[in-house]
Amino acid sequence: MIQQDIFRGEKVRLVAVDVEKMADLFVHAGRDSEFSRLLDTSPARLHSRQATKKWMEEEFLEVKPKAFPFMIHTLEEDNPIGDIGLYVTEWTHRDAFVGIGIVNGYQGRGYGTDAMRLALHYAFTELNLARVTLNVFEYNPRAIRSYEKAGFKVEGRQRGFINREGKRYDLIYMGILCDEWMGIHTDNQG
Numbered sequence: 001m002i003q004q005d006i007f008r009g010e011k012v013r014l015v016a017v018d019v020e021k022m023a024d025l026f027v028h029a030g031r032d033s034e035f036s037r038l039l040d041t042s043p044a045r046l047h048s049r050q051a052t053k054k055w056m057e058e059e060f061l062e063v064k065p066k067a068f069p070f071m072i073h074t075l076e077e078d079n080p081i082g083d084i085g086l087y088v089t090e091w092t093h094r095d096a097f098v099g100i101g102i103v104n105g106y107q108g109r110g111y112g113t114d115a116m117r118l119a120l121h122y123a124f125t126e127l128n129l130a131r132v133t134l135n136v137f138e139y140n141p142r143a144i145r146s147y148e149k150a151g152f153k154v155e156g157r158q159r160g161f162i163n164r165e166g167k168r169y170d171l172i173y174m175g176i177l178c179d180e181w182m183g184i185h186t187d188n189q190g
Helices: 019-030 033-039 049-061 111-126 141-149 178-189
Strands: 012-015 067-074 080-090 095-102 131-137 153-164 167-177
Touching (some): 012 111, 019 049, 019 067, 067 111, 080 111, 111 131, 111 178, 131 141, 131 153, 141 167
Parallel strands (some): 095 131
Antiparallel strands (some): 012 067, 067 080, 153 167
16 A cells, blocks of 8 residues: 655654755754764864855755755644755665754654654655665664664674763664565554
């Protein structure tokens, strides 16, 4: 059976990137160093709205055949709460990387898991991918649980990858195969 709206989940919907809205969202979110530290390996830093908007224009306005970025909106209030994107690393092998960011205040409420389920459905049924991978910092157990709920499995780790406040943390690699996702999807349908 064909899913009616592949961009609408139980809690969120995926929408096209609106650079103005996304710049506002990420400038506000970027004021919180915790958000920056969960999203990126770079040192936490503040960016102006103009600099953020310029970066996003360069990143998202030009259509790239291997990039499938989306903003995440709540269904209830239609609030933008983050972004998720699939980035094909190898069309030949049908492999992609997925990245997600949910702003504080919306984390831990199931929005990220719902958005990830939508992205995986899109990856495996629309893009015909065979696997999707991601990485996550060891100090983000909430995200790890969310990824496991969506079906990802730990595939490895790079020990002592990142330094935060004088302590080294591992970078964890996770992945899901289309067959695994289909098994979960079929089990939930029936």
